[in-house]
Amino acid sequence: MAVTEAQTTSSAPSPRPPRRQVDPRYALGRTVKYLVLFFFLVVVLIPVYVLVVTSFKGSGDATAARAWSLPTVWVLDNWGEAWTTLAPAIGRSVMLAVPASIISSILGSMNGFVLSRWRFRGADVVFTLILFGMFIPYQAVMIPLLQLVLGIGLPSGVPTLIMLHVIYGIPITTLIFRNYYESVPIELIEAGRVDGAGMLRAYWSIVLPLSIPSFVVVLIWQFTSIWNDFLFAVFFSSSQNGPVTLALNNLANGSILANYGASMAGALLASAPTMLVYILLGKYFIGGLMSGSVKG
Amino acid sequence: MLRDIRRWGPPLLLISPSLILVGIFVYGLIAINTYTSMTDMHTAAQTTGKAPVSFVGLQNYWELLASDSFQHSLKNLALYTIVFLSGALVFGFMWAWLLDRPVKYEGVFRSIYLFPMAVSFIASGVVWRWLLNSNVDDKATGLNRLFQIVGLNFLQNGWWNNVNVGITAIAIPAIWQLAGYIMALFLAGFRGIPQELREAARVDGVSEFQLYRLVVFPQLTPILLSAVIVIGHMSLKVFDLIMSISKPANYQTKVPAIDMFVFKSQYDYANSAAVGVILLVIVAVLIVPYLVHVARSGRR
Numbered sequence: 001m002a003v004t005e006a007q008t009t010s011s012a013p014s015p016r017p018p019r020r021q022v023d024p025r026y027a028l029g030r031t032v033k034y035l036v037l038f039f040f041l042v043v044v045l046i047p048v049y050v051l052v053v054t055s056f057k058g059s060g061d062a063t064a065a066r067a068w069s070l071p072t073v074w075v076l077d078n079w080g081e082a083w084t085t086l087a088p089a090i091g092r093s094v095m096l097a098v099p100a101s102i103i104s105s106i107l108g109s110m111n112g113f114v115l116s117r118w119r120f121r122g123a124d125v126v127f128t129l130i131l132f133g134m135f136i137p138y139q140a141v142m143i144p145l146l147q148l149v150l151g152i153g154l155p156s157g158v159p160t161l162i163m164l165h166v167i168y169g170i171p172i173t174t175l176i177f178r179n180y181y182e183s184v185p186i187e188l189i190e191a192g193r194v195d196g197a198g199m200l201r202a203y204w205s206i207v208l209p210l211s212i213p214s215f216v217v218v219l220i221w222q223f224t225s226i227w228n229d230f231l232f233a234v235f236f237s238s239s240q241n242g243p244v245t246l247a248l249n250n251l252a253n254g255s256i257l258a259n260y261g262a263s264m265a266g267a268l269l270a271s272a273p274t275m276l277v278y279i280l281l282g283k284y285f286i287g288g289l290m291s292g293s294v295k296g
Numbered sequence: 297m298l299r300d301i302r303r304w305g306p307p308l309l310l311i312s313p314s315l316i317l318v319g320i321f322v323y324g325l326i327a328i329n330t331y332t333s334m335t336d337m338h339t340a341a342q343t344t345g346k347a348p349v350s351f352v353g354l355q356n357y358w359e360l361l362a363s364d365s366f367q368h369s370l371k372n373l374a375l376y377t378i379v380f381l382s383g384a385l386v387f388g389f390m391w392a393w394l395l396d397r398p399v400k401y402e403g404v405f406r407s408i409y410l411f412p413m414a415v416s417f418i419a420s421g422v423v424w425r426w427l428l429n430s431n432v433d434d435k436a437t438g439l440n441r442l443f444q445i446v447g448l449n450f451l452q453n454g455w456w457n458n459v460n461v462g463i464t465a466i467a468i469p470a471i472w473q474l475a476g477y478i479m480a481l482f483l484a485g486f487r488g489i490p491q492e493l494r495e496a497a498r499v500d501g502v503s504e505f506q507l508y509r510l511v512v513f514p515q516l517t518p519i520l521l522s523a524v525i526v527i528g529h530m531s532l533k534v535f536d537l538i539m540s541i542s543k544p545a546n547y548q549t550k551v552p553a554i555d556m557f558v559f560k561s562q563y564d565y566a567n568s569a570a571v572g573v574i575l576l577v578i579v580a581v582l583i584v585p586y587l588v589h590v591a592r593s594g595r596r
Contacts, residue, residue, distance in 0.1 A: 037394055037405050040387070044408055044472065047423045054426070067437040068445060110310040118307045126315070128591045133322040135583045137533045139556045140576035141325035143332055143569045146560070147343075148325075167321045170314050199306035228416030230536040234557070245418040249540055252422045260426055267422040271415045278414035282407060285414065286480055 055079065055265035062261060078261035079269075082251070086266050089247030093227055093273075096158045096243050100165040101222035105215055107166065108173020113203055115174065116181035127178070134171035138231055146235060157241030164236065165226045173218050176291040180214040181207070213284075220281055221288030224274050244270045326576065333357070333569035340563035356570040365547075366555065366571075372463040373551045377531040379464045383471035384527050385520075388478025395479070396486040406483070410476035417473070421540025424469040428455040428541065456541065462548040466537055474530070478523050485519035486512070525586050532579055 054062070058075040066072075115127050145164075154160045188206060233246040248270045252263040278285050334353055341347035360366045391409055395402055412420065429438040432452045436444060443451040455465040489512060497511050535553040542549040544558055552571050559568035 033394055033399070037391075037399070040391065041405060041408055044412065044476075047412075047420065047427065047472070050426065051423050064431070064435050064437050064441060067441045107314055111314045114307045114311040124591045128587050129323075130314070130318055131587055131590075132583065133318050135529050135579055135587075136322060136326070137529075137553070137572065137575040137579050139533070139553055140329055140572035141322065142329075142556070142572060143560065143565050144325045144328035145321070147565075167317050170318055174314065200309075203310070224414060228418070230416065230418050230539065234539070235560075245416050245536075248422065249418050252425070252540065253543065263422045264426075267419040271419045274414045274416070275411070278411060286410070289413070289477055289480060290484060 051264045051268055054261055055082075055268060057261050059261075078259075078265040081259070081262040082266035082269055085251050085262070086244055086247050086269055089242065089244040090269065092158055092241065093243040093245075096161050096165070097223050097226040100162045100169070100226050101219050103162070104166045104169035104173050104222050105218045107170055108175075108177045108218055109208070109211055109215070110203070111170065111174040112177025112179075112181050113207055116178045117186075127174075130171050130174055132171075133168070134175065138168065142235055149236065157237045158243075160236050161232055161243065164232050165222075165229070168232075169222055169226075173222065176218050176221070176288070177211070177214055179291060180211070184210060216281070216284045217287040217291065220277055220284050221291070224277060224285070224288075227274050329569045330573055332565055333567075333573050335566050337566040338564045343563050343565050352566075356566050357574070360567060360570055360574070365550075366552075368547070369550050369552050369555050372549065373532065373534075375461065376463045376467050376470075376534060376551065377528065379467035380470045380474075380531045380534075381524065381527050383467060384474045384478050385523060387471065387475035388523070389482050391475070391479040392482030392486060395483060406479070409479055412473040413477050415473065417469075417536035418540045420469055420473060421537055424472075424537075425541045428465050428468070430454040430457040456546075456549050459548050463551070466534070466541060466549055469541070470531070470534070470537060474527060478527070481519050481523050482516065485516045489515045521586070525583065528582055529579055532575060532582075 050068075053070055055078050056074045056076070057071045058073060058077065061069075061071050061073070111130070115123060149160055154163070184207070188210070227243075228245065229243070230245040230249065233243050234249075237243065237246060239247060239250045248263075248266050251266050333356055334351060335349050336352045336355075337343060337349045339347065342349050391405075395405060399405065427438040429436070429440065430453075431437060432440050432454075433444075436452060439455075440452040443449060454462070456462040458465075493511055493515075494507060497507050502510065533553055534551055535557070538544075538549050538551065538554055539557075544550075544554050544561075550558075552575050556568050556571040556575070559565075559571065
């Protein structure tokens with residue numbers, strides 16, 4: 001995003017007539033544009049309004065007629081209930097997402113370095129085969145994976161989920177690091193080579209320190225997708241030892257008469273970490289999204 | 297010999313753990329899964345090895361594809377993909393186009409359009425389940441109630457409870473979550489077109505419409521392709537949203553990924569595996585030509 005920011009300013013001399021020239025058609029167009037943009041802003045924020053408002057409503061307020069109104073009395077009961085139910089699962093999600101993102105980033109960095117610098121015959125084929133792992137529907141490996149995990153007696157829950165997220169994170173982390181290392185000037189590494197550094201040495205003392213920005217992007221990407229994962233969670237953990245997505249889904253779908261207030265407070269709690277990452281590190285978050293789109 | 301080890305050893309050392317893991321956990325498991333899908337492993341006793349399992353070839357596939365229930369899932373998947381893909385592309389492109397020319401508070405609009413992307417489908421499903429509540433009139437909550445308030449009563453409907461097109465209601469939250477991502481892609485695309493190119497075209501007396509048709513759109517084609525690939529393959533794997541908004545047992549909203557989960561819960565591993573293979577084939581048809589294209593263009 002930093003790049004686009006810079007380009008916005010550089011493209012400031014707009015091709016359209018300068019604003020001082022009074023052109024009523026242009027002014028009308030501008031107004032319509034802002035109205036449209038604002039309309040969609042409201043539309044996008046509607047679910048947030050509902051989440052926040054409902055999470056503070058007491059049971060008397062949660063009637064159909066008052067569905068869209070503000071609470072008559074703001075109560076914290078829903079938040080208390082959601083916190084009691086979800087806190088252990090939030091803890092498990094932290095224990096899962098933090099190590100899994102770190103390990104998969106390290107693996108991705110090693111692969112990305114090798115694949116960007118080591119031009120052996122068939123390197124493109126190897127890379128494409130790894131990349132395909134990013135797109136496969138996990139449904140196509142789930143049954144044997146389940147049999148394997150049960151067969152070798154891995155514990156259900158966090159440790160197994162860490163392993164799976166590390167393995168299935170290899171394709172995307174490799175891709176992002178490879179694209180990054182392709183842009184690192186080869187002279188830097190060659191210079192190290194001349195000074196007698198082997199490949200491992202060059203990786204450790206030259207490439208790794210250069211990779212910090214890329215690590216930030218990959219860590220954020222992995223943290224977000226692991227935190228938000230539900231598929232592996234539902235196959236390889238239970239509500240007693242699973243991450244927060246699973247616990248939240250059980251909370252929301254658990255009772256016959258779902259308690260919307262508590263569910264919505266829970267949804268906000270479960271989204272807080274990734275939202276925080278998005279707000280604090282937005283530009284790196286977008287960097288991850290962009291790399292995830294495989295632009296070759 | 298020693299030279300070879302020195303040359304090939306270090307890179308192999310770095311990359312081989314990953315290659316082995318991907319080899320086993322992606323390609324190895326796909327092979328085993330394909331085999332399982334061709335057996336008669338339909339009961340709990342067979343999954344635990346207490347009863348014999350035999351090879352039945354493609355029988356599971358014929359039965360699945362012939363069943364009304366699975367055809368319904370495939371139809372749902374197609375409908376969902378069409379609505380999700382076109383919705384995300386239309387809104388994403390429109391937002392990017394509106395934000396491309398200098399706009400005040402651009403960062404605010406951009407950040408808010410994009411933020412749903414950071415939220416899990418499970419969390420957004422909690423609020424969308426409420427918004428897409430099928431009750432109407434006196435009992436209406438969610439969007440149906442909102443339509444009453446603003447006087448658009450005729451828009452009230454059963455959302456995902458409709459057997460034929462209910463699945464398209466599930467595409468609405470999906471669009472809400474991903475349109476901002478498509479916007480970010482297109483915005484980067486717009487900004488990537490050199491200003492001089494536009495200027496040059498204008499100097500040549502090209503109209504605004506022609507400018508888009510001849511200069512801007514061709515430059516955006518690779519972005520469009522990435523967007524279609526990303527949304528398309530996400531759409532084919534849709535699972536979380538349906539699990540949190542509807543329920544796995546709901547016929548109206550079932551898709552292959554849900555069938556796979558339900559079969560697995562019934563210890564019908566053979567059919568579960570077969571559904572997985574069918575999904576893999578659909579994704580591969582979409583992705584493999586794209587990956588080959590990317591690999592080719594990368595070599596240049």
